[in-house]
Amino acid sequence: MEKPAQNDHPVDGLLVRRWSPRAFSETPVAAESVRSLLEAARWAPSCFNEQPWSFIVATREEPEAFEKLLGCLRATNQAWAQRAAVLMVAVAKGAFDHNGKPNRHAGHDVGLAVENLMLQAVSLGLFAHAMAGFDASKVRESYGVPEGHDPLVAVAVGYPGNLEDLPEEFRERELAPRERKSLGLFVFGPSWGEPWDGLKSHEGEWE
Ligand SMILES: Cc1cc2nc3c(=O)[nH]c(=O)nc-3n(C[C@H](O)[C@H](O)[C@H](O)COP(=O)(O)O)c2cc1C
The missing domain is CATH 3.40.109.10 (NADH Oxidase)
Structure with missing residues (x-):
C-alpha cells in the first residue's frame, strides 16, 4: 500500500x-x-x-x-x-x-x-x-x-x-489520511508565533 x-x-x-x-x-x-x-x-x-x-x-x-x-x-x-x-x-x-x-x-x-x-x-x-x-x-x-x-x-x-494481513483494529488507521500542520503554524520569523515572511506566496497570501 x-x-x-x-x-x-x-x-x-x-x-x-x-x-x-x-x-x-x-x-x-x-x-x-x-x-x-x-x-x-x-x-x-x-x-x-x-x-x-x-x-x-x-x-x-x-x-x-x-x-x-x-x-x-x-x-x-x-x-x-x-x-x-x-x-x-x-x-x-x-x-x-x-x-x-x-x-x-x-x-x-x-x-x-x-x-x-x-x-x-x-x-x-x-x-x-x-x-x-x-x-x-x-x-x-x-x-x-x-x-x-x-x-x-x-x-x-x-x-x-496487505490490509487483510492487519488485525481488524488497525485497518481504519492504516487507511486514514496522513495529516500535517501547515508551515505557518511552526515556521516563525519576527517573533514566536509570527510566520516567517518567506512563507508568503507571490500573491502575498500565507502558505
Ligand atoms: C518517536 C516515534 C514514536 C512512535 N511510536 C509509535 C508507536 O508506539 N506505535 C505506532 O503504531 N506508531 C508509532 N509512531 C508512528 C507515528 O504515529 C507516525 O510516524 C505518525 O503518525 C506520522 O505518520 P507517518 O509516519 O505515516 O507520516 C511513532 C513515531 C515516532 C517518530
Missing part, C-alpha cells in the same frame, strides 16, 4: 513515499539490505561527530532473537509488528565521549540516524515504522544495555503488506 505525502511544496520522492505502515509482508529482508539501512544510519550527522547511537537488531530469520525483541514491545505494537521482517531498538548515549558531559543533542542525533535508516528503507522498497511503545527497562535488562545508554525508540522494518 502506498500513502504518499500530500506535500504543499516540492520535496524529494523518498520523503513523499515514506510513511509508517502497520501492514507488513512476511517476505524476509536480506541481511545485505539490513546492512545498508544501518550504513545509512551510520552516515547521519551528529554533534561533535560523536555518533551517540547504537542499534539492537533482530530478524525473523533468527526466531529466538526476534521473539526476544518482539517481547520488549507494548502489546498494541506487538500485534502488528510481529509480521515485520526486522525489529530494532535505537539506543542513545547520554554523555559525550570526548569530555563526559551530558549530550543534550543525543536524542536529536539518534533521530537523525533513524530517519536516515527510514529513507534508505524507502529507497530499497522497504518501510520502517518507529515505536515509542516498548519497554525500555526490559530492553536494558535483557540486553545488558549499560548505564548512560537510553533505549530510545523501537523500529519495525519490512516490505509493505
Whole structure:
C-alpha cells in the first residue's frame, strides 16, 4: 500500500513515499539490505561527530532473537509488528565521549540516524515504522544495555503488506489520511508565533 505525502511544496520522492505502515509482508529482508539501512544510519550527522547511537537488531530469520525483541514491545505494537521482517531498538548515549558531559543533542542525533535508516528503507522498497511503545527497562535488562545508554525508540522494518494481513483494529488507521500542520503554524520569523515572511506566496497570501 502506498500513502504518499500530500506535500504543499516540492520535496524529494523518498520523503513523499515514506510513511509508517502497520501492514507488513512476511517476505524476509536480506541481511545485505539490513546492512545498508544501518550504513545509512551510520552516515547521519551528529554533534561533535560523536555518533551517540547504537542499534539492537533482530530478524525473523533468527526466531529466538526476534521473539526476544518482539517481547520488549507494548502489546498494541506487538500485534502488528510481529509480521515485520526486522525489529530494532535505537539506543542513545547520554554523555559525550570526548569530555563526559551530558549530550543534550543525543536524542536529536539518534533521530537523525533513524530517519536516515527510514529513507534508505524507502529507497530499497522497504518501510520502517518507529515505536515509542516498548519497554525500555526490559530492553536494558535483557540486553545488558549499560548505564548512560537510553533505549530510545523501537523500529519495525519490512516490505509493505496487505490490509487483510492487519488485525481488524488497525485497518481504519492504516487507511486514514496522513495529516500535517501547515508551515505557518511552526515556521516563525519576527517573533514566536509570527510566520516567517518567506512563507508568503507571490500573491502575498500565507502558505
Ligand atoms: C518517536 C516515534 C514514536 C512512535 N511510536 C509509535 C508507536 O508506539 N506505535 C505506532 O503504531 N506508531 C508509532 N509512531 C508512528 C507515528 O504515529 C507516525 O510516524 C505518525 O503518525 C506520522 O505518520 P507517518 O509516519 O505515516 O507520516 C511513532 C513515531 C515516532 C517518530
